[in-house]
Amino acid sequence: MRRTMLKYVTIRNGDAAYPTALASIPKPPAVLYVAGDPAVLKTACVAIVGTRKASPYGAWCAYELGKRAASYGITVVSGMASGIDAEAHRGALDGGGRTIAVLGSGVDVCYPESNRKLYERIPEKGAVISELEPGTHPLPMTFPARNRIISGLSGGVIVVEAALKSGSLITADHAVQQGREVLAVPGNLNQVFSYGCNKLIRDGAMILTSFDDILDLVGLEARDAVKEKRLTVKLNRDEARIYKILREEGELTVDALAVKTAMNPGDLAAVLTYMEIRGVVCSDYGRVFLTA
Amino acid sequence: MYAKIISATLKGIEGIPVRVETDLSAGLPAFLLTGLPSTSIREAGERIHRAIANSGYSFPEKKITVNLSPANQRKEGTQFDLPIALGILAADGKIPAAMLKGCAFLGELSLDGKIYPIRGALALAAGLRKKGIRRIYLPEGNAEEVSLLEDIAVYPVRSLAELAEDLKNGVVPEGARLETAPVEADAALSDFADVRGQEAAKRAFEVAAAGNHAILLSGTPGSGKTMMVRCLPGILPPMTPDERLEVTMLYSVAGELKGTGGYVRARPFREPHHTVPITALIGGGVSPRPGEISLAHKGVLFLDEFPEYDRHVLEALREPLESKRIVLTRLTDTVAYPSDFLLAAACNPCPCGYFGDPEIACTCSPGEIRRYRARLSGPIMDRIDLRIHVGRVKYADLSASGDAGPRSSEEMRKSVLRAVEIQNARYAGRRTKRNAELTAREIKQFCRPTAEGEALLENAFSRLRLSARAYGKILKVARTVADLENVDAIDARHIAEAIRYRTE
Numbered sequence: 001m002r003r004t005m006l007k008y009v010t011i012r013n014g015d016a017a018y019p020t021a022l023a024s025i026p027k028p029p030a031v032l033y034v035a036g037d038p039a040v041l042k043t044a045c046v047a048i049v050g051t052r053k054a055s056p057y058g059a060w061c062a063y064e065l066g067k068r069a070a071s072y073g074i075t076v077v078s079g080m081a082s083g084i085d086a087e088a089h090r091g092a093l094d095g096g097g098r099t100i101a102v103l104g105s106g107v108d109v110c111y112p113e114s115n116r117k118l119y120e121r122i123p124e125k126g127a128v129i130s131e132l133e134p135g136t137h138p139l140p141m142t143f144p145a146r147n148r149i150i151s152g153l154s155g156g157v158i159v160v161e162a163a164l165k166s167g168s169l170i171t172a173d174h175a176v177q178q179g180r181e182v183l184a185v186p187g188n189l190n191q192v193f194s195y196g197c198n199k200l201i202r203d204g205a206m207i208l209t210s211f212d213d214i215l216d217l218v219g220l221e222a223r224d225a226v227k228e229k230r231l232t233v234k235l236n237r238d239e240a241r242i243y244k245i246l247r248e249e250g251e252l253t254v255d256a257l258a259v260k261t262a263m264n265p266g267d268l269a270a271v272l273t274y275m276e277i278r279g280v281v282c283s284d285y286g287r288v289f290l291t292a
Numbered sequence: 293m294y295a296k297i298i299s300a301t302l303k304g305i306e307g308i309p310v311r312v313e314t315d316l317s318a319g320l321p322a323f324l325l326t327g328l329p330s331t332s333i334r335e336a337g338e339r340i341h342r343a344i345a346n347s348g349y350s351f352p353e354k355k356i357t358v359n360l361s362p363a364n365q366r367k368e369g370t371q372f373d374l375p376i377a378l379g380i381l382a383a384d385g386k387i388p389a390a391m392l393k394g395c396a397f398l399g400e401l402s403l404d405g406k407i408y409p410i411r412g413a414l415a416l417a418a419g420l421r422k423k424g425i426r427r428i429y430l431p432e433g434n435a436e437e438v439s440l441l442e443d444i445a446v447y448p449v450r451s452l453a454e455l456a457e458d459l460k461n462g463v464v465p466e467g468a469r470l471e472t473a474p475v476e477a478d479a480a481l482s483d484f485a486d487v488r489g490q491e492a493a494k495r496a497f498e499v500a501a502a503g504n505h506a507i508l509l510s511g512t513p514g515s516g517k518t519m520m521v522r523c524l525p526g527i528l529p530p531m532t533p534d535e536r537l538e539v540t541m542l543y544s545v546a547g548e549l550k551g552t553g554g555y556v557r558a559r560p561f562r563e564p565h566h567t568v569p570i571t572a573l574i575g576g577g578v579s580p581r582p583g584e585i586s587l588a589h590k591g592v593l594f595l596d597e598f599p600e601y602d603r604h605v606l607e608a609l610r611e612p613l614e615s616k617r618i619v620l621t622r623l624t625d626t627v628a629y630p631s632d633f634l635l636a637a638a639c640n641p642c643p644c645g646y647f648g649d650p651e652i653a654c655t656c657s658p659g660e661i662r663r664y665r666a667r668l669s670g671p672i673m674d675r676i677d678l679r680i681h682v683g684r685v686k687y688a689d690l691s692a693s694g695d696a697g698p699r700s701s702e703e704m705r706k707s708v709l710r711a712v713e714i715q716n717a718r719y720a721g722r723r724t725k726r727n728a729e730l731t732a733r734e735i736k737q738f739c740r741p742t743a744e745g746e747a748l749l750e751n752a753f754s755r756l757r758l759s760a761r762a763y764g765k766i767l768k769v770a771r772t773v774a775d776l777e778n779v780d781a782i783d784a785r786h787i788a789e790a791i792r793y794r795t796e
Contacts, residue, residue: 052658
């Protein structure tokens with residue numbers, strides 16, 4: 001594992017720069033190593049966490065949530081893991097917003113290596129932080145502890161996709177103990193990575209019904225009742241049929257869609273490309289779902 | 293005390309005529325062999341000695357010199373047993389040399405004088421025919437395959453004793469022309485009619501077959517990847533007589549014609565396991581033989597568990613995919629085997645196979661998944677034009693597959709055939725035969741999209757973040773989609789469909 005010559009500052013519990021939200025949790029970190037702008041720690045924050053093995057839908061959801069948070073000026077906190085975490089960071093940065101990555105290693109150790117680009121990008125618009133001594137390598141036990149910082153910094157935690165036994169549920173636990181809100185993205189009952197989120201909802205977590213629910217977590221604005229989404233793109237007849245089917249059935253495989261539309265597969269493929277380019281659907285690994 | 297007999301040796305799938313010269317001279321009894329013989333030929337001395345003795349002739353107690361000419365060409369194979377034995381008998385005056393003129397002899401001897409079949413008889417005979425030799429004595433077991441060459445008189449022989457007797461008595465046997473029966477394809481291949489609820493995937497196969505585009509399938513175990521690939525040879529156009537001859541020749545050279553020989557009728561389907569060593573895949577060995585890629589010539593090469601193949605093995609596929617043949621260089625020789633195959637590869641979404649599956653949890657770590665996918669990159673992926681994802685089909689989809697019902701291989705083959713004919717007409721006189729082979733320059737010439745198509749492509753590049761490499765592939769595949777519709781102009785619709793099959 002490579003150490004990076006990264007500039008960081010050290011903030012102790014009690015310093016003026018130390019985030020007040022974090023100071024209020026049980027066992028706050030005594031010291032934070034911060035690469036980037038320490039001021040970002042004191043902004044309104046929302047944590048977005050989830051599985052490292054995100055489904056195409058989960059990845060899309062995390063990215064869009066990150067982007068939406070950015071559009072409201074909310075800082076996105078996550079753990080810079082692969083999957084949901086990385087997508088949330090990316091969404092925030094692409095939306096021109098701020099983001100904080102809380103590492104389970106020393107602040108100068110990039111883990112996982114595959115997220116190095118992200119690791120280098122985040123301090124420009126936010127911060128990479130850790131409570132661990134610089135140079136510390138990531139170990140299985142360092143991650144659950146850093147999860148308390150993720151929730152501690154934030155007004156609330158959004159869990160996008162999580163298995164029943166997962167770090168994301170640990171983060172949600174911390175959030176509850178720290179008196180933070182937990183929001184879960186509901187999932188398809190059939191899907192393994194829905195189980196964790198659906199369990200959270202059963203156990204009393206709030207349910208995410210629209211991306212604007214983020215506002216709830218930072219107390220920015222009261223929300224209206226759940227509204228049906230309105231499509232802003234004009235669709236032709238075939239596209240409208242596909243749209244309707246996907247609205248009713250949720251995610252489908254391309255093959256199943258071919259059966260349901262009784263369209264010839266070549267035409268269907270072409271129509272899906274049109275819809276994907278205009279951001280109406282997303283398809284990955286042969287599965288199609290609506291994104292508008 | 294000298295005799296000369298015509299035989300032949302293999303160089304690749306080419307038969308090269310060889311003069312077998314035999315000289316008997318006074319001196320200590322010895323058997324000398326010159327002219328770059330391989331080990332199997334060196335051992336011929338002992339076999340011939342016993343075969344002659346056991347056929348009722350005495351082996352001359354003289355110094356025997358046998359030269360295989362041209363002396364600088366390396367000789368290979370057991371077919372020299374028979375000509376050498378006859379040469380000794382002729383030089384010894386036991387059979388009349390005149391009877392041997394204008395004929396060629398091929399065959400392996402057993403110790404009791406029986407004549408056994410040899411490897412590559414068809415290719416050897418074809419090489420002899422090129423040099424004007426029209427009468428060939430060869431083992432009975434090889435008569436059927438050689439009968440494919442129509443203007444050759446085939447004389448099947450069973451034993452040295454019988455043959456020597458006929459030659460002595462001046463009997464010219466009747467040239468046999470055997471009905472050549474087809475060799476049944478090694479696997480009873482499936483029909484697409486039996487593949488239900490996977491119409492989108494079947495369409496991709498249709499495009500692959502029409503344009504000869506290499507295709508990669510990914511999907512969880514049990515999604516029917518293997519079954520669909522097994523249907524692929526069935527939607528390719530039937531082989532032309534020339535193709536059949538060439539493929540049969542390759543199988544003959546590889547010793548893969550089972551039983552009595554015969555010819556290869558169906559397009560080959562080869563499925564080497566991912567542990568396949570490189571020489572078995574591309575061909576080779578001390579005395580080179582065609583590998584799997586050549587046995588898949590004019591057919592389908594299926595690589596299941598694609599990322600599990602050794603990197604070097606996959607890299608070795610690049611040259612044959614480009615040039616449609618493989619050149620093997622050995623210490624003493626260079627041989628080339630044709631290897632014009634359609635590549636079909638399959639992979640799982642992750643090492644355990646269930647990543648993204650709605651019902652079964654994937655047990656791989658994100659790192660494992662990343663490493664697995666990273667193997668699906670590099671130069672070999674540049675040669676793969678189409679990629680599709682297949683999912684497991686639910687029972688409901690199996691029973692209700694739309695109004696039209698599943699498309700059968702026969703239907704699909706018809707539209708493939710039409711698209712192939714269009715390509716043949718378009719590329720007449722060019723090196724390029726099919727859309728997949730188009731060069732960058734030819735893409736500019738033949739795959740010019742309409743203004744709308746161009747606009748769509750541009751839009752897709754920015755919105756879907758396509759790589760520059762994808763550009764040419766999308767245009768080539770769009771060309772095939774348009775050909776399947778028998779349309780000359782590449783429209784936005786064709787581009788849109790092609791984009792869905794993109795590999796990255």
